[in-house]
């Protein structure tokens with residue numbers, strides 16, 4: 001099957017399921033109403049959803065078999081404290097007790113994949129309901145930026161819009177079901193970028209969804225050519241937006257940036273409003289900010305989240321490596337959701353691939369999240385068009401796994417970059433406890 005036909009079927013299927021008004025209408029109305037509720041009403045909704053999740057976790061995950069289900073809705077938050085904090089390593093170490101049905105996925109469950117901040121692949125099972133909710137939370141954020149369904153949307157993220165080695169336009173795929181122009185971020189290079197800019201200009205996008213690194217690369221090309229695109233808003237996610245990226249994007253590519261914070265585990269979701277504040281979507285999940293000892297703090301701490309909507313694999317008190325702090329007060333936008341400071345934790349260097357093309361760290365994750373048996377990894381730029389991929393293999397690592405990873409790099413990231421694979425016993429954090437998954441050692 002060609003990639004074009006595959007894309008056609010994928011996006012038609014997604015539209016029928018995720019954007020079908022009959023299926024999503026109720027969820028969309030619920031989320032729109034939540035935005036206008038009082039903090040007390042939202043609190044009561046949260047308490048009910050938390051209670052359902054905790055009950056479900058004890059029921060379906062053997063990891064919690066010793067915990068009591070004897071607590072009421074009003075006691076849900078107290079009951080939460082009997083749950084231990086878990087993290088990615090806990091999930092990886094307990095594949096039969098922290099995954100439902102002993103780790104055997106049911107046909108109706110979707111799969112989420114991430115390579116996270118340590119470059120080790122992780123899989124999460126998702127219920128159809130949670131997939132629907134996720135899409136509606138994202139759409140609610142888009143509405144904050146003035147975007148409504150049916151308007152023209154463009155996407156510059158990790159989608160494999162066209163084969164990576166394509167040398168002629170189109171470097172995009174038009175998903176007619178959602179009026180979505182999906183641009184290939186792998187073709188943001190000297191040879192192909194003009195065709196991409198022309199297509200985007202002609203398309204008159206009402207918004208662009210983008211990785212900040214990809215939007216930044218496009219903005220630099222625009223500036224070099226003395227061109228501008230008048231896109232009303234860029235919705236960013238998956239990576240932090242650095243100051244220099246923000247300044248390059250606003251005014252050249254778009255009028256404003258609205259960022260969102262989320263992750264494959266889907267235990268926390270924050271969205272930036274028109275006043276620039278990050279609002280934690282309180283109806284998405286239960287979020288705690290905990291210090292190194294696991295106690296709540298008003299200072300900077302780890303983001304620890306409990307899902308409300310994924311009852312296929314209910315993640316409870318899941319600790320991310322991201323850190324932030326509660327921001328006191330109410331926002332001028334009037335929304336009832338609490339505010340958090342900028343989230344820190346995931347910093348990657350800027351690297352380039354073959355022909356000096358900028359490579360987004362998020363695009364790079366595709367090669368790793370579809371790989372197997374990797375405990376930890378790191379991608380280092382060691383020369384012009386030359387990368388060193390450092391791996392701590394897991395038990396079970398084989399020649400087939402090596403071939404799969406190399407194949408993924410060639411087909412999902414960069415077809416021509418020179419890659420050396422180096423095995424390591426360990427890839428330690430820096431003295432400050434940080435780990436940089438993508439490093440540029442040539443600067």
Ligand SMILES: [Zn+2]
Nearest residue numbers: 273277331333
């Ligand atoms: Zn606000």
